[in-house]
Amino acid sequence: MANIMLGFPNRIDQAVLSGGNWQTPLINLQDRRLSRVARSASADKTATRFDVDLGVQRKVSVFAIVRHNLGLNARYRVRVALDAGFENVIYDAAVLPAQPSVSANFQLQQYSVQGRVWPQVWPRLFNTASLDWEDPNWWDGRLPEEDRAGYPGLVMCVLDEPVFGRYVRFEFLDEQNVDGYIELGRLFVSQAWTPKKNATYGAGIGWEFDTTMDRAVDGTAYFDRKTGRRVQTLGLDWLTRDEAFGNVFEFQRAAGIDKELLFVWDRDDPINLIRRSFLGRMRKINPLLVPFMETYTNGFEIEEIT
Incomplete structure (x- = not known):
């Protein structure tokens, strides 16, 4: 992987x-x-x-x-x-x-x-x-x-x-x-950019839909279906100082929540490559945390652009 x-x-x-x-x-x-x-x-x-x-x-x-x-x-x-x-x-x-x-x-x-x-x-x-x-x-x-x-x-x-x-x-x-x-x-x-140590266990990917529903007087549900978008959450919990500030901090500064990025989960998994890769943007910018000496963590939440 x-x-x-x-x-x-x-x-x-x-x-x-x-x-x-x-x-x-x-x-x-x-x-x-x-x-x-x-x-x-x-x-x-x-x-x-x-x-x-x-x-x-x-x-x-x-x-x-x-x-x-x-x-x-x-x-x-x-x-x-x-x-x-x-x-x-x-x-x-x-x-x-x-x-x-x-x-x-x-x-x-x-x-x-x-x-x-x-x-x-x-x-x-x-x-x-x-x-x-x-x-x-x-x-x-x-x-x-x-x-x-x-x-x-x-x-x-x-x-x-x-x-x-x-x-x-x-x-x-x-x-x-x-x-x-x-x-x-x-x-x-x-x-x-690829971190030296991969995302921590607990990372997740799922679909979000903006589909709306109205219910008729007789109880029948009617849906206005919208195309779904993928959302990836992950944590990088073992960043070095150079990675934390030279890569993640600078990446957050330049990309913000509006610039597009390309996310690839595992380039060595050809069957799921296009399932787990997408054009997206960061929903929010999380701060760098220091849980241990000279070790930094950061969480990402990436939303697909559709």
Whole structure:
């Protein structure tokens, strides 16, 4: 299990976006309102590609696309380079297959470019043990198509080690998208901080709903259903002085309760990665406490932005 990650600040708002063919502009990816989306003119690979110029070289550790309509078989690729022509690439999310089996050859040919396999947008979300034999997704554990539209759409790319680059290229393979285009909400590009010691036992995650109810004279309940949002609570109880003031205290000062952050619970848990990762904000700023000499604690309450 990996320790939690907090991505901040989002570098996308000062960046320049270009490329592809978009019927609603890429600038919508820089709007915090998730309802303002960038929509491609078609689902062709060339139409859905775009580049991000961060202006200067930045330390980047995590990329995310929040709220999208990418299909269950969609693939993506993220590259970071030092030059606009992507001749000097320092990170590539697509990987070289390690001696693929014969049965996997077709899939690799379908989803590889120049021999590299692109990651899945929708990873495996269910273990076989949690499904019945008759379930259509028993073999692959993928999300059923009927549930895709209502599921929190999140493309997550977490780097093993941070890199320093200026240009980022996003590419997608989803030419069979049922909508005939791809739609992307908010783009997040950031460095990330991970505490040396993980969150203390007792951390919790749950759903909150603003659904309202009215009851008729005969007692029948009528609901105005609203989409739920996730809320994560956790405590960091073993912070060093440097972590407490150099990371947490500075993070709280810069982010406040209004700035967005990216929360990742466990990057080593691929099945639950998009369940336990989300774009959010801190509900309140808790003070640093000193329960023992040279040991600091702090509590976080992070609310998903929907």
